[in-house]
Amino acid sequence: MPRCNYVLSFGYNGDASAGVTGVWRHAEARSRGLRWVQVEPHLSITGAGATEWVPVRPKTDTAVLFALLHAILLEHDWRAVCDVPFLETMTSSPYLVGPGGYFLRDPETQKPLVWDLDRGRAVPFDDPACARPAMAGEYIAAGVEAGANGTRRSVSERVRPAFALLLDHVRPYTPEWAQAIADVPAGTIRRLAADYLAHATVGATIEIDGVTYPHRPVAVVLGKTVTNGWGGYECCWARTLLAALVGALEVPGGILGTTVRLNRPAQNRLDSVRPGPDGFMDQPLNPTGKDTWKGAPHIRSAYRTLVPLAANSAWSPALSPAHLPWLFMDNPPEHWPAPTLPEVWIIYRTNPAISNWETGRIERDLERFPFVAAFAYTQDETNWYADLLLPDATDIESLQLYRVGGTKYVEQYWQYAGWALRQPVGAPTCDTRDLTDVATELAARVGILDGYLEAVNRGSGTTVPLRGEGYDYALRPGRLPAAAEIWDRVCRAATMSLSHGRDERDLEWFKRNGAWFVPFETRNYFLHATMVAKGLRYELPYQERIRRIGEELAARLHERGITWWDVQLDEYQPLPKWKDFPEIWRGTAAAQGKDAREFPFWLLTSRSMQYSWGANVSLPIMADVAKNVKGHFGVMLNRGAARRLGIGEGDLVEIESPTGRTRGRAILREGVRPDVAVALQQFGHWATPFARDLGMPSLNEVASMDLALTDATGSGADLVPVAVRRLS
Numbered sequence: 256m257p258r259c260n261y262v263l264s265f266g267y268n269g270d271a272s273a274g275v276t277g278v279w280r281h282a283e284a285r286s287r288g289l290r291w292v293q294v295e296p297h298l299s300i301t302g303a304g305a306t307e308w309v310p311v312r313p314k315t316d317t318a319v320l321f322a323l324l325h326a327i328l329l330e331h332d333w334r335a336v337c338d339v340p341f342l343e344t345m346t347s348s349p350y351l352v353g354p355g356g357y358f359l360r361d362p363e364t365q366k367p368l369v370w371d372l373d374r375g376r377a378v379p380f381d382d383p384a385c386a387r388p389a390m391a392g393e394y395i396a397a398g399v400e401a402g403a404n405g406t407r408r409s410v411s412e413r414v415r416p417a418f419a420l421l422l423d424h425v426r427p428y429t430p431e432w433a434q435a436i437a438d439v440p441a442g443t444i445r446r447l448a449a450d451y452l453a454h455a456t457v458g459a460t461i462e463i464d465g466v467t468y469p470h471r472p473v474a475v476v477l478g479k480t481v482t483n484g485w486g487g488y489e490c491c492w493a494r495t496l497l498a499a500l501v502g503a504l505e506v507p508g509g510i511l512g513t514t515v516r517l518n519r520p521a522q523n524r525l526d527s528v529r530p531g532p533d534g535f536m537d538q539p540l541n542p543t544g545k546d547t548w549k550g551a552p553h554i555r556s557a558y559r560t561l562v563p564l565a566a567n568s569a570w571s572p573a574l575s576p577a578h579l580p581w582l583f584m585d586n587p588p589e590h591w592p593a594p595t596l597p598e599v600w601i602i603y604r605t606n607p608a609i610s611n612w613e614t615g616r617i618e619r620d621l622e623r624f625p626f627v628a629a630f631a632y633t634q635d636e637t638n639w640y641a642d643l644l645l646p647d648a649t650d651i652e653s654l655q656l657y658r659v660g661g662t663k664y665v666e667q668y669w670q671y672a673g674w675a676l677r678q679p680v681g682a683p684t685c686d687t688r689d690l691t692d693v694a695t696e697l698a699a700r701v702g703i704l705d706g707y708l709e710a711v712n713r714g715s716g717t718t719v720p721l722r723g724e725g726y727d728y729a730l731r732p733g734r735l736p737a738a739a740e741i742w743d744r745v746c747r748a749a750t751m752s753l754s755h756g757r758d759e760r761d762l763e764w765f766k767r768n769g770a771w772f773v774p775f776e777t778r779n780y781f782l783h784a785t786m787v788a789k790g791l792r793y794e795l796p797y798q799e800r801i802r803r804i805g806e807e808l809a810a811r812l813h814e815r816g817i818t819w820w821d822v823q824l825d826e827y828q829p830l831p832k833w834k835d836f837p838e839i840w841r842g843t844a845a846a847q848g849k850d851a852r853e854f855p856f857w858l859l860t861s862r863s864m865q866y867s868w869g870a871n872v873s874l875p876i877m878a879d880v881a882k883n884v885k886g887h888f889g890v891m892l893n894r895g896a897a898r899r900l901g902i903g904e905g906d907l908v909e910i911e912s913p914t915g916r917t918r919g920r921a922i923l924r925e926g927v928r929p930d931v932a933v934a935l936q937q938f939g940h941w942a943t944p945f946a947r948d949l950g951m952p953s954l955n956e957v958a959s960m961d962l963a964l965t966d967a968t969g970s971g972a973d974l975v976p977v978a979v980r981r982l983s
């Protein structure tokens with residue numbers, strides 16, 4: 256955002272969801288002339304501040320993105336408008352693809368081959384003498400294709416560069432085709448493509464901290480209903496490719512990542528750039544080989560078994576299909592471990608009985624759990640089912656040192672990085688304990704204290720290893736350290752590691768000063784220079800590995816007789832295709848023996864700046880602020896559509912899906928598509944004080960938990976086909 260001039264946002268609602276930093280950055284950028292196009296079915300807070308609102312049909316973003324690719328690649332002269340040197344040297348574009356759909360490789364070195372136009376023959380991708388690799392055309396070349404499960408196949412026939420396959424791939428996706436699907440005029444799509452290219456300034460450079468970078472001030476950003484569920488993979492591929500086409504990946508002005516979540520080391524993006532196979536930046540996927548696949552789920556959400564893309568870091572469980580265990584509780588699928596009830600279920604700072612889909616099912620299962628313990632500061636819908644309620648020491652009653660600065664969060668981009676302390680601001684109001692003390696004592700009582708202390712020494716839960724070069728604050732085995740002692744050691748290790756041994760700050764220092772920083776150079780924002788220095792490429796546009804792991808995962812699952820993940824397996828395509836994504840959600844009706852035409856609206860959700868998930872819904876002051884912002888507290892409907900249904904402002908309406916019902920007051924607006932209804936955040940509380948009196952509808956009461964709505968990455972999306980009617 257500090258350097259971007261043109262944003263195409265598909266449902267990214269950053270003026271509500273990106274915190275005060277995001278709002279401030281957007282405002283600063285607009286005042287220096289940033290253009291922001293919001294493609295989204297309703298006019299969100301972010302759309303309201305944008306240059307233009309494009310009201311797209313829900314779950315059809317893939318079509319618009321594919322048509323943008325079509326317009327750029329086939330209606331413009333791609334050699335003139337794209338960043339061809341970037342595509343040639345930093346992507347898989349020139350890699351030759353054989354008839355089997357795998358890269359053509361040198362039989363000896365196994366390196367992927369490119370076609371050298373000057374020498375008229377295939378050479379390894381990293382041949383320094385190859386100045387002009389072919390991007391288009393068809394060539395006769397010999398080599399091997401390395402397929403799934405170690406298969407090798409010799410090839411001596413027509414092969415094509417990946418980029419040529421891309422050109423063919425997007426040919427059917429014309430703006431007119433997209434218009435019919437997404438309800439976005441073909442002319443608009445063409446104009447957006449041209450504006451995107453005009454703002455990309457391909458060829459321009461900028462100097463930052465003495466380093467010369469490409470300057471590509473354009474970005475395509477995606478919101479969570481677009482990146483999640485069916486269509487998410489296709490949208491992520493298309494938007495990253497749109498960046499790659501103009502060289503706007505990880506350069507000033509373009510798309511940048513935030514904290515590393517899957518690749519190690521987790522705290523340093525530049526160091527996480529490492530060589531992987533075939534000249535690409537490493538991206539470790541969960542193995543799918545016959546001897547390496549994790550056939551027995553090690554965790555109920557089974558991400559190492561079903562989702563190679565989720566990798567295996569501390570963050571991976573958060574990306575995993577966490578609804579599957581709930582879904583399988585009653586109807587376990589074939590050839591899968593029999594479901595068991597958790598003997599003890601401990602819940603802390605989450606409220607699945609409100610925030611998960613199909614909340615009724617969650618509650619039925621909670622009733623069956625033999626023992627539920629909840630840390631809580633107020634009653635809520637999940638801890639209603641607890642056998643044991645433990646008063647929690649909340650954020651202002653307990654200790655934690657946490658990372659701040661750098662590029663840690665979306666749109667943060669600080670010139671400093673460091674640590675801040677959260678600490679008690681007064682005496683506890685009741686008999687509470689710091690969760691760190693609870694964890695330590697639990698570890699001791701179940702007999703794993705030393706293992707627990709060693710995990711803390713390694714940095715588990717804090718991200719700070721307590722041993723490092725020139726310091727050792729490790730906890731010794733056999734003794735129960737108090738929370739303050741643990742955090743004192745974390746404070747010292749955190750400051751010593753970030754200052755390379757120059758500064759040691761203890762807990763007392765942090766209690767007095769609050770936070771501690773070192774400079775964070777702007778060049779640390781961008782991976783580009785590191786990618787160039789290490790000679791690495793992005794695995795785009797052709798994702799050979801996706802095809803291979805898809806075939807391998809299919810083989811592994813089928814060897815076990817598992818066929819219920821077959822639809823998900825279809826998604827492993829090296830160049831993803833359009834599927835009728837909205838139809839997947841409409842299919843819920845038929846599965847329930849109902850007619851999809853009875854549910855002509857889409858119920859969507861959107862973030863409210865005033866609410867943090869459901870964490871502060873019990874605070875009257877938040878409602879007091881929120882009621883001044885459009886959308887609180889009811890269901891937003893298009894004014895004309897409401898009139899046709901006889902619904903007036905403030906009328907009580909019922910929202911019905913094939914699987915459930917919810918109700919709320921109508922809020923009429925022009926800024927909602929006529930086929931859309933919007934209910935902010937996750938509400939529908941019945942136990943949480945104050946929130947239970949707000950009368951907000953709940954999307955999760957009408958959403959269904961369903962394998963058919965789960966994509967290959969194990970995710971679903973917060974949207975439901977519904978009927979809307981007035982209640983008398």
Ligand SMILES: Nc1nc2c(c(=O)[nH]1)N[C@H]1C(S)=C(S)[C@@H](COP(=O)(O)OP(=O)(O)OC[C@H]3O[C@@H](n4cnc5c(=O)[nH]c(N)nc54)[C@H](O)[C@@H]3O)O[C@H]1N2
Nearest residue numbers: 265266268272299313314478479480861862864866867868
């Ligand atoms: N204030 C506040 N900030 C938050 C949070 C919070 O609870 N409160 N939660 C945080 C978390 S955990 C998350 S995941 C992020 C989410 O942040 P965002 O991804 O920005 O998410 P939302 O506002 O939930 O959804 C964005 C928009 O998606 C649109 N939408 C729905 N369906 C479609 C579709 O098919 N296509 C398109 N183009 N748009 C669609 C809706 O109109 C909605 O306005 O926010 C984070 N920030």
Ligand SMILES: Nc1nc2c(c(=O)[nH]1)N[C@H]1C(S)=C(S)[C@@H](COP(=O)(O)OP(=O)(O)OC[C@H]3O[C@@H](n4cnc5c(=O)[nH]c(N)nc54)[C@H](O)[C@@H]3O)O[C@H]1N2
Nearest residue numbers: 604605606610630631635647649860868869870936937954
């Ligand atoms: N309808 C709908 N559903 C959604 C979404 C949506 O946009 N729409 N978004 C989805 C997304 S992206 C996410 S990330 C999830 C988030 O959903 P959850 O992770 O379930 O988050 P919250 O609803 O905030 O639940 C937090 C609970 O912790 C309690 N709590 C708050 N502070 C404290 C504290 O200090 N100590 C203790 N012990 N408890 C505390 C609150 O009372 C609240 O009940 O929701 C998902 N569900």
Ligand SMILES: [Mo]
Nearest residue numbers: 272479483868
């Ligand atoms: Mo989220």
